[in-house]
Amino acid sequence: MSDTPTKTKGRAKKDDYIVQGSILAAAAVLTKIIGVVYRIPLTNILGDEGNGFYGYAYQVYAIALMISSFSLPTAVSKLVSVRLAKRQKRNAFRVFLCSLAFAVGVGLFISLTIFLGAGLISTHAMKSPLSVYALRVLAPGLLIVAVMAVIRGYFQGMGTMIPTAISQIIEQIVNAVVSIVGASVLFGIGTKAGAEKGEELLGPAYGAAGSTLGTVAGSLAGLLFLLFVMILYKKVIRRQLKRDRSQNVESYSFILKALLFTAIPVVFSTAVYNINQIIDLTIFNHVMEAQGYVEKEYMALQGIYTGKYDTLINVPMAIANALGTSVVPSLTAVVTNGTRKQVHSKINQTLRITMVVAIPSCIGYFVLASPIMVLLYNDRSTTPAHLLMMGAIVVVLYGLSSVTNSILHGLNYMTSPAKNAGVALVIHLAAFVLMMTVFKMNVYALVGGNIVFALAMSILNLIKIRKVSGFRMDLLSTFGKPFTAAAIMGVITYGVFRLFDLLVGGRVIPVLVSLIVAVLVYAVVLLKIGTLSEDDILDLPMGGKILRAAKKFHLMPS
Template identity: 45%
Template sequence: MTTRNKRSDTKFLMQGSILAMASIISRIVGLIYRVPLTATIGKTGNDYYGTAYEIYNIILLISSYSIPLAVSKLVSARMAKGHVKDANKVLHGALLFAFITGGSASLIVFFGAEFFTGSLLKTPLSAIALKVLAPTLLVVAILGVFRGFFQGLGTMIPSAISQIGEQIVNAIVSVVAANILFSYGKKVGGVLGNVKGYAAAYGAAGGTLGTSTGAAFALIFVMFIYFAFKKVFKKMMQKDKHRNSEGYNEIMSALILTIIPVLLSTTVYNISSIIDQGIFKNFALYQGHDANAISESWGVFTGQYKVLINVPLAIASAMAASTVPSLTAAFHSNDDALVKKQINMANRFVMVIAFPCCVGMMVLASPIMQLLFNDTEKSSGLMLMIGGCSIIFYSLSTLSNGILQGLDKMTIPVKNALIALVAHVAFLFLLMEVFDLHIYAVIIANAFYALLMCFLNQSAVLKYSGARIDIKKVFLAPLEASALMGVIVYLVYRLLYGLVSLNASSNVANFVACVVSIIAGVIVYFVSMLLFKGVDEETLMKFPGGTKLCSIAYSLHLLR
């Protein structure tokens, strides 16, 4: 491998690692604050909160979710050629696009809140939370442009820091506002004759207020970074002497032509969630299930199950975001060897995290639900146990989606997502109608959708890149290490829970057994991955804290 390739290689994985670590930290902060938030607003409040978010997310997908990826792709392609002025025009054109789409989306959501929540999703009280979220669509659209711009320049640090700051502000404001508005909702409910409903609805609105505040903080931060960097960027533009600079019409055309396939792909890819909610709630009511029970089940699904599943999926999302500009640059430079290398590395990185998270959550499903949400219902733990496998499928499909976009195969993920969505909806109807699986039908259908997307996308990646995945290092080694880890974690948990519960409450016993078994699992997995040759010194050095990890491995004689 050339020195240039090695440099690009290391930079690619390190940038991905930075964004991945930021995403993991953000998701952990998100998980932590959801514990007191859930304790305040309850399962019904989680339903209102989740419903508002489902509508917000789908409008966000349509209006601006694809902007960061499209901007990073276009900026990266122009910077690779030294066309700095054209990269600056991409930024300006994207900002105009963001103002138009984000502003329009905010107005549609605010004035259409009652229609979306009441008529479509049968959860009218969540309109309060949705209206609070509406202005965030404009803020996030502009924020996405700046994040995409910096990612296209090859640095993930502004995105990473702003992401963590956004989530911390979100956490603090959400918990405080939820408590204040929950109390206010009780008073409103007392007057209107629905104390529980309005308390939960206003509490959920407090939670969404945190999202708006966090996004505003992140935007202020990245704009500060941009203005601090502007002088340096102006000097870079002055050195750009290339002729035939692109006009704004060309830039806007390129931006729209890049955004549309990404938009279609991400929309189809993510729309399954809101379709699931519509099918599940309407079908369950038709089957005669209690409305409150339906609301609570969906509250657990969105407020507990999905929050947990999304923590490891942050790795795949971060790697996909870092893969696109890196692969685009390598692809446009006709560096086939680097393209293949990066595809293998990205898959390996994601699987090293996804497999142990999948096994760990399935083995400790009920204990984790009890530890984090004080939820001892068997049905809640069963959700996580059944759906844990989707972590691997979603991780691979999310990453491969980004890889295909980096290879300029923009329409393939759209076609694959459409195929998977049709199959997913048909499968969900079958599980609801024939087997009457209630909320478990949604979880199984989601795993099936992710599996199908994973297979279709990965097949396309291998076909168009010419890459060959190292099955042993990418899949078999983390699978074997995770299986061994799962057995040890289960045994340690059962042994400790049994011993501690003799002299302490079940909550204390569960806490001690969970913490110790997770620590034991991390140690077993690390050692096993080295023994099974899943990672080597070169790979460890490219991870955050790689020097320390290698030092530990050498001291244990696991590396030679």
């Protein structure tokens, strides 16, 4: 029996976060795909050494970004959504203005600190002096991204992810073009300068700096688009402010305190995700040097890890991050005005949809690790493929830890992810040092450390969610059914690849055919075993059409 118009309208309003999350996820995946594609020529230009310089500088940039801005979209969207749920539109806009002033101040300070301190950081902390060029180029981007983060958070708090999604795509396209051109030009300049100075790594170091120009240019393009949207939206904001009849007008000092109390825990928990990477890379360099490796050798290994493995792993993880971003304001609104049952339903649906994407990505990477590396980077060596096979589980674990972070933020337990991240970091570091020094796992210790951290974080977050909300995870529907469908997909995909590799050969056709078969097989099995309910499908973009097609081809369980 079909839903009545009232029910359909109610579902659309209640579960709009799935649609908005899907929009953001689609944009995030598209940007990650663009990232993978442009990194192919970029990797060929820079080489593994240049990728090492780029990756190291970018890790420091990511830490600074966490401190200056990455918490702002979550914090701003949460504060805005709470006030809109109470129909306080004037206060919601005051949150935006206060956050914008805060972002400019902090972003400017962090940018200057990184630019002026790049030499000390690269030489003494990173044990990679030539990373200084890339780090200095990246520094201005911190201010740009901080301002952009506030505008994105404001729109997300209002329940629309479209400005964020479009700005991300524009940002990545500009990033891709400028990175390739900048790396190519500066690599040539650096090579000539290196020949004169007797420094063979100056070419890769200059090339890495050229590639980081794309990051800054892309951020600027994304910000300009968002400012354009704000100008178009100005009349709507004015009408909303005039219609606001709420008597309580919050002071900017009160809003700033609320922003800090909301943002600081998010800063800490999200910063730990990146600080463990920079700590790992620093320990890795020091230990490798102590074990007799020269800079060129360990920077090349690091380049494989950051330039090939990490780039691929981040593609499916973007979906979990997008769903997490969309669930924070939605879950906050439900916690403010909804019931315990609605809270549990939203948590359950978010976890299940995250795993529906993460688990097959993990299996796909595991069975096609070497063919993917050959297809994208023409790299037939064993190290990149083995890294991807070993780290495939990271997609599931990081996806789970990321989305449970967002769930706790939506439940108003802002400090819990930060505390859990601190505990997970300690466990992670102990395990990583053992892997590097006792077991001498070399570059594989970097992946092993990721696994330990994400596993610890996921367990701690799930325990906290159960404790504070009473939510009990359905292991069969969340993990069991997606894994069953993905395992069947993996076996068939591997067989199809081997068949086409034998009959056709080449880098492209066997992999592409295998991926198409993988998607079709997984979708069919996923639906046949009842992983997604009819309501789940209807909540997706074009859910009605998808459900009708599934029923037409008898894909729904009887």
